[in-house]
Amino acid sequence: MKLAAALLAALAFAALPVLTSSNYVVGVGISALIFTAAAAALNLVYGFTGLLSFAQLGFWGIGGYTAALTVVSLGGSFWTGLLAAALLNAVIAVLVGYPMLRTNRHAFVISTLTFALLVTLIARDWVSLTRGPLGIPDLPAPQAFGLLFDTPRKFYWIAWIFSVAAIAFLFALCSSRIGRTLVAIKQNEPLVRAQGISPMPYKLTAFALSAAITGAAGGVYCFNLRIIDPSFLDFYYMQTFLIIVIIGGAGSFWGVIASGIALSALPEVLRFSDDFRMIIYGVILVIAMFVMPSGVAGLLRERRVARMREALR
Amino acid sequence: MTIDATYLLQLTLNGIALGLLYALIAVGLSLIFGVMEIINFAHGEILMLGAFAMTFALPVLGLLYWPALAAAILATMLAGLLIYEVLLARLRTDEFERSILITLGLSIILIHTAQYFFTATPRMVDTQYGFDGVEIGTIRLTWTRLIGAAAALVAFAGLYLTLRFTQFGRAMRAIAQNREAALMVGIRPRVVARNAMILAAGLCGLAGSAIAPIQLVTPYMGQFLIFKAFALVTIGGLGNIPGAVVAAVALGLIESWVGGFFASAWQEGAVFLVMIVVLLLRPEGLFKRGGMRVG
Amino acid sequence: MSAILRVSDLRKSYSGIHALDGVSFDVEGGSITGLIGPNGSGKSTAIDCISGFQKLDGGTVTLGGTDITSRPAHLIARAGLMRTFQTVRVYDRLSLADNLAIAAQQFDPAGWIDEFLRTRRYRQAVESSEQRARQLVELIGLQRYYEAETGILSYGQKKLVALAAALMPHPKIVVLDEPVAGVNPSRIREIEVALQQLNRAGETFLIVEHNVEFITTLCHQVIVLEQGRKLTEGTAAEIHTDPRVLEAYLGITPEMAAAEVRGAA
Numbered sequence: 001m002k003l004a005a006a007l008l009a010a011l012a013f014a015a016l017p018v019l020t021s022s023n024y025v026v027g028v029g030i031s032a033l034i035f036t037a038a039a040a041a042l043n044l045v046y047g048f049t050g051l052l053s054f055a056q057l058g059f060w061g062i063g064g065y066t067a068a069l070t071v072v073s074l075g076g077s078f079w080t081g082l083l084a085a086a087l088l089n090a091v092i093a094v095l096v097g098y099p100m101l102r103t104n105r106h107a108f109v110i111s112t113l114t115f116a117l118l119v120t121l122i123a124r125d126w127v128s129l130t131r132g133p134l135g136i137p138d139l140p141a142p143q144a145f146g147l148l149f150d151t152p153r154k155f156y157w158i159a160w161i162f163s164v165a166a167i168a169f170l171f172a173l174c175s176s177r178i179g180r181t182l183v184a185i186k187q188n189e190p191l192v193r194a195q196g197i198s199p200m201p202y203k204l205t206a207f208a209l210s211a212a213i214t215g216a217a218g219g220v221y222c223f224n225l226r227i228i229d230p231s232f233l234d235f236y237y238m239q240t241f242l243i244i245v246i247i248g249g250a251g252s253f254w255g256v257i258a259s260g261i262a263l264s265a266l267p268e269v270l271r272f273s274d275d276f277r278m279i280i281y282g283v284i285l286v287i288a289m290f291v292m293p294s295g296v297a298g299l300l301r302e303r304r305v306a307r308m309r310e311a312l313r
Numbered sequence: 314m315t316i317d318a319t320y321l322l323q324l325t326l327n328g329i330a331l332g333l334l335y336a337l338i339a340v341g342l343s344l345i346f347g348v349m350e351i352i353n354f355a356h357g358e359i360l361m362l363g364a365f366a367m368t369f370a371l372p373v374l375g376l377l378y379w380p381a382l383a384a385a386i387l388a389t390m391l392a393g394l395l396i397y398e399v400l401l402a403r404l405r406t407d408e409f410e411r412s413i414l415i416t417l418g419l420s421i422i423l424i425h426t427a428q429y430f431f432t433a434t435p436r437m438v439d440t441q442y443g444f445d446g447v448e449i450g451t452i453r454l455t456w457t458r459l460i461g462a463a464a465a466l467v468a469f470a471g472l473y474l475t476l477r478f479t480q481f482g483r484a485m486r487a488i489a490q491n492r493e494a495a496l497m498v499g500i501r502p503r504v505v506a507r508n509a510m511i512l513a514a515g516l517c518g519l520a521g522s523a524i525a526p527i528q529l530v531t532p533y534m535g536q537f538l539i540f541k542a543f544a545l546v547t548i549g550g551l552g553n554i555p556g557a558v559v560a561a562v563a564l565g566l567i568e569s570w571v572g573g574f575f576a577s578a579w580q581e582g583a584v585f586l587v588m589i590v591v592l593l594l595r596p597e598g599l600f601k602r603g604g605m606r607v608g
Numbered sequence: 609m610s611a612i613l614r615v616s617d618l619r620k621s622y623s624g625i626h627a628l629d630g631v632s633f634d635v636e637g638g639s640i641t642g643l644i645g646p647n648g649s650g651k652s653t654a655i656d657c658i659s660g661f662q663k664l665d666g667g668t669v670t671l672g673g674t675d676i677t678s679r680p681a682h683l684i685a686r687a688g689l690m691r692t693f694q695t696v697r698v699y700d701r702l703s704l705a706d707n708l709a710i711a712a713q714q715f716d717p718a719g720w721i722d723e724f725l726r727t728r729r730y731r732q733a734v735e736s737s738e739q740r741a742r743q744l745v746e747l748i749g750l751q752r753y754y755e756a757e758t759g760i761l762s763y764g765q766k767k768l769v770a771l772a773a774a775l776m777p778h779p780k781i782v783v784l785d786e787p788v789a790g791v792n793p794s795r796i797r798e799i800e801v802a803l804q805q806l807n808r809a810g811e812t813f814l815i816v817e818h819n820v821e822f823i824t825t826l827c828h829q830v831i832v833l834e835q836g837r838k839l840t841e842g843t844a845a846e847i848h849t850d851p852r853v854l855e856a857y858l859g860i861t862p863e864m865a866a867a868e869v870r871g872a873a
Binding site: 105114 | 346350352400403409410411413414415417418419420421422424425426428429536540543544546547551576577578581582585586588589592593596597598
Binding site for chain 1: 692699773774
C-alpha cells in the first residue's frame, strides 16, 4: 500500500516540469528531490541505527567537490564524477567511521561534527586543491545519450532519477534483514551481541552507504547550482537534513520522505529574510523535539500502538 | 629560520591566554555533561550574548571595565537559568541526542535573532583601558588581555573551591559520580543541574565579555569557538573538568605556536587533528572519566 | 552425560576486590543447573565473564570441547551459548516475530546476497526460523501477540520472549540471568513449566537465580557461590539441607529453614 502510494507520488513528481511553466517551481522541485535523498541517507544512520552523525555535512561537501573536480580537473564526465563522489565517500566513511564508532555515543556525535568542520577548513584553505574561497564556477552541464541537460527543466530529470534510485535503494536496505538488524542495534546493543551479531560491521555499513548517497546527492546538487565554493558546506544544509528527519520521524522511512518533499518547499513558501527563516527553523526544531520527538510518523505510530494495546487487552 | 626567543615567549603567553579562554568554555560544558549527561550546543551563543552584553554595558557605564564585566556575567547567568528552566529541565537523563538537537535549535534561534537585531557587522569594543598595556622588555601585553587571563584564573580558583568545599559543589560531584546514590541521600538533581547550568553560563559569559575588547564581536563568534570546545572536552574525557582545563591550555599553546610558524589553516585545524589522533589511541579520551574529579 | 560447559578457575577482580576467586564448575548436557549465592557472591560476574560481556582476568571456559575463553560476546553466542539478562532485554519496538527472527538470523547460512536474490537457501532459512518461532511462541503461550510489538507486553511476558529468543538458534546451552526476578509470582509457575518442558526436549540450562524455591524445584544440580568462591555443589536436596549454605545464603539455622519449608508447604 505504502509502496504503491510512493510509486504514484514518484510518477506525479516526474510530471512536475510538464505541469508547470515556472522555472522557479522546477528549481524548488530539484532541491526537494536532492534534499529528500540526503535526508533519507541521514535517516539510515540516525533514525534506523541511532547514530547522530553530523558528518553528513562533510560527506555532502566531499561529494560536491569530488564530482566538480572530477569534471573540471580530471576531465571526467558528470556521471563518473558522481560515481567517484560515492566511492570516495564510502572509503572515507569506513576509514574515519571505524575509530569514531569505537568511542561512546557522546564522543561519536562530537567527532562527526569535528569531521564536518575539518572538511569545511579544507574546502576553504587547501587552495591548490579546492581553489579556496573563490570556488569552482561554471560547472559544465551534464550530458547523456547526446542530450545536454543545460536548463533547470532538463536537469530536473537527473535529480528525479537520482533521488528515486537512491530512495529505492535505501528502502530495499531498510526493509531487509540488514535494516531490521540496524533497528535492533539502536534499541538494544547488548542483546544484539548476545545473539551472535557483531554490531560494528552493521554500523560501519550503514555509515558508509549513507555517506556514499549523501556524497552523490552533493554531487548532483552542485551541478544544479553550477558552482561549488566553501558555502556549499554551510551548516544550513546539515540543519535542513536534520529538520526533515526529525519532523518526518527518525526511523520512519516514508515519514522522512514525505517530510523531505513538504519541508523543502517550506523555505520557499516562507519567503522572509534569511535570518527570519532560520529563526523559524530553530523554533520548529525546538518545538518538534518537545511535542513530537519521534516526528509526525511517531505520533501516528503511538496511536496505532495504543489501539493495538486496547485490542489485546 | 632562526627562532627568536622573544617571539617564542610572546607566542607562549598569547597561547596561555587563549588556552584559559578555551578552558572557561570547556569547563562549563564539562560541568553540564557531568551533572546532566547532555551537551549544550547553544553554549557558544551564551558566550556571544556575554560579548554583546559587554558591548552594550560599556558605553552605558562610562567605559568602566569591571562594572560592565559584572553586568555581562549576570546577564549570561540569567540566560543560563532561563535556558535550564524553559528547555533543559524537561529532559530526562540519557537523552543525549535529544539534548543536542534542542540546543542546536536554540543556537540557530539565538544566532539569527542576534543577527536580525544587531546585524552581522563586526563591532569593536572600547574600554577605559583602550589599547594601553605593559611592556616587559620587547614583549607587550595589553591590559584587556592581562585582565582577561587573570579573571579566568580567579574564576578557576573560585570554581575549584566551590566544587571542593561547598555543599553545592559536593552535591554536584555526587551526582556526577553516582546519580542513584545521590538521589538516595536526598540531593535534588534538578536544583543541582540548574545551579550547574547557571555556573557554566557565568563562566562562559566571563569568557565572552573578556574577549569582547580583544576580538571583534559578531553573532557568529560563539560558533567556531564552541566547536573547538566540544573537541576539547572530548579530548579531555567527557565530564572530566581537570581534563578539560589541561586540554584547553594545551590547545591554546599549540594553536599559538602553530599559528606563529605555519599557515592559519593549520592553526584552526590543529584541535580537530589532535582530537582524531587522541580518539584513535584512546577512545575514552585522554583522561578517562571516573566521575567528576576535582584537583 | 558429559559436561557441555566446563568452567575452571575463573578469576576476576575490580580494583583489588576479588569478584571471582578461582571458580570452577561443570554443566552437564541436558541438565538444568542452578548457580546461587548471596548478593555480591559473584554469580552475575561469573555469567558475564562466561558469556563474554566482561573480560576475565584468568581461568578457562570450554563449550562442548571448544575453548571459548575471552572471545567477544557475539562469537561466544555463535559457538552456541545464548544468554538472557537480569533486567529483561527485548526489542520493544519490533514485533514478537521479528524479535525471534533476529535471534536466529546469525545462525543460518543465508547472507545478504541470498536475501537480495531470494535464493532457495534464504527461503528455507526464513521458513525454518519461522517454524521454530511459532513452536516457541506456543510453548510460552503468547500466540496472540505474535505480530504485536513486544513493547506492549508485561514484564513477565517479556522475560518469556527473551527466553524464547535465546532458544531460537538451537543453542548448546542457555544461560538465564535471574529469569523470575521481578516477575509476578503467578507467572513464575508458567516459566517453571516451560523450562521443564524444554529440558525434557533436550535443552540445557544454567540458571542464576535468587529465588531458592524456584531453583530447588527445577535444578538437577546446584552450585553455590560465596564471596567469589564455590562454597559447595550438589543436588537440590543436598543443598537445601547443607548448613553451610543456609548460613551463608540465608543467614539462618537449619531449624529455621525447616520451619520455613513447612510454612510454605
